[in-house]
Amino acid sequence: MYDKVKQNDIRSKEMFLVTWNRKLSSFLIGAFLVLALAACGNESEGDVAAVVNGTEISMDEFNQNYESQKERLSQSIDMTDELETTLKKDIIDLLINTELVLQKAEEENIKAPEEKVNEQFNGLKEQIGEDKFTKALEENNVTEEEAKEGIRENLLIEQYFKENTESAKVTEKELQDAYEQMKKDYEETRKQTEEEMPEVPKFEDAKQNLEQQLLREKEMEQQQNVVNKLREESEIDIKVEA
Numbered sequence: 013m014y015d016k017v018k019q020n021d022i023r024s025k026e027m028f029l030v031t032w033n034r035k036l037s038s039f040l041i042g043a044f045l046v047l048a049l050a051a052c053g054n055e056s057e058g059d060v061a062a063v064v065n066g067t068e069i070s071m072d073e074f075n076q077n078y079e080s081q082k083e084r085l086s087q088s089i090d091m092t093d094e095l096e097t098t099l100k101k102d103i104i105d106l107l108i109n110t111e112l113v114l115q116k117a118e119e120e121n122i123k124a125p126e127e128k129v130n131e132q133f134n135g136l137k138e139q140i141g142e143d144k145f146t147k148a149l150e151e152n153n154v155t156e157e158e159a160k161e162g163i164r165e166n167l168l169i170e171q172y173f174k175e176n177t178e179s180a181k182v183t184e185k186e187l188q189d190a191y192e193q194m195k196k197d198y199e200e201t202r203k204q205t206e207e208e209m210p211e212v213p214k215f216e217d218a219k220q221n222l223e224q225q226l227l228r229e230k231e232m233e234q235q236q237n238v239v240n241k242l243r244e245e246s247e248i249d250i251k252v253e254a
Contacts (some may be wrong), residue, residue: 024153025162026039030203031063032053035195035196039049059071059251060206060251061074061104061107061250061251061252062071062104062107062108062248062249062251062252063247063248063249063251064108064112064115064246064247064251065112065115065247067111067115067246069104069107069111071252073107074103074107074252075101077106077107078099078103079098079101081099081102082099085099090226099176100252104250104252105158106241108250109239109243110169112239112242112243112246113168113169113172113173113238113239114165114169115170115244116172116242117168117169117171117172118168120172120175122175123168123173124163124165124166124167124168124171124174125167128167128244129160129163131166132163132167133156133159133160136163141156150160171230173234173235173238175234176238177231177234177238179226180230180231180234181230181233182223182226182227182230186226187222187223187226187243188215189216190222190226191215191219191222192224194212194218194222195212198212212213
């Protein structure tokens with residue numbers, strides 16, 4: 013069950029672009045951040061969790077991300093020792109991967125347009141509500157500039173992947189196969205529940221959502237391949253104990 017929760021919680025909500033962003037990785041309406049925003053200003057404090065090509069990731073940052081995600085997951089599942097160990101590995105991998113992509117983005121001189129940073133910042137403030145937004149910043153000890161820096165990093169990561177992956181495409185056969193799998197999964201669920209369930213949507217009605225899902229999966233696969241290559245080419249020293 014954790015794998016499903018992890019896939020939905022740690023790799024969704026834009027988390028493979030988002031999720032790369034250690035500072036702004038999980039926006040929720042009405043709740044500003046879930047992963048460690050407070051890490052924005054404290055990356056050099058405390059012991060070292062990992063070293064990536066000479067750049068340190070602090071235990072402070074790791075712990076804040078870990079505790080935030082643990083709290084979220086605890087609302088859905090019982091966190092056993094085994095699951096906590098798995099989550100720790102996921103978090104340190106997330107931070108390492110983020111650092112690797114940001115390093116490469118800087119190396120390739122990729123820039124985040126300031127007008128786009130401000131546009132997303134102001135849009136987020138409007139979406140959440142200015143009072144809630146300001147309160148969330150204060151509660152996390154984060155300044156507006158630090159929040160903008162998180163957005164800036166997210167834009168850099170998005171642009172890096174855009175320039176280093178191909179445009180994903182989905183074939184009609186892949187859509188048909190996904191639809192057949194959806195029907196099979198639906199029937200399995202129907203057998204296991206006593207609740208009345210709606211009918212499976214027709215292929216044409218489900219096609220658009222299936223296409224978006226498959227495209228996202230292909231994009232994520234390409235992004236993971238890019239990061240795997242970066243990891244192979246890099247010097248990574250993981251010091252935190254999972």
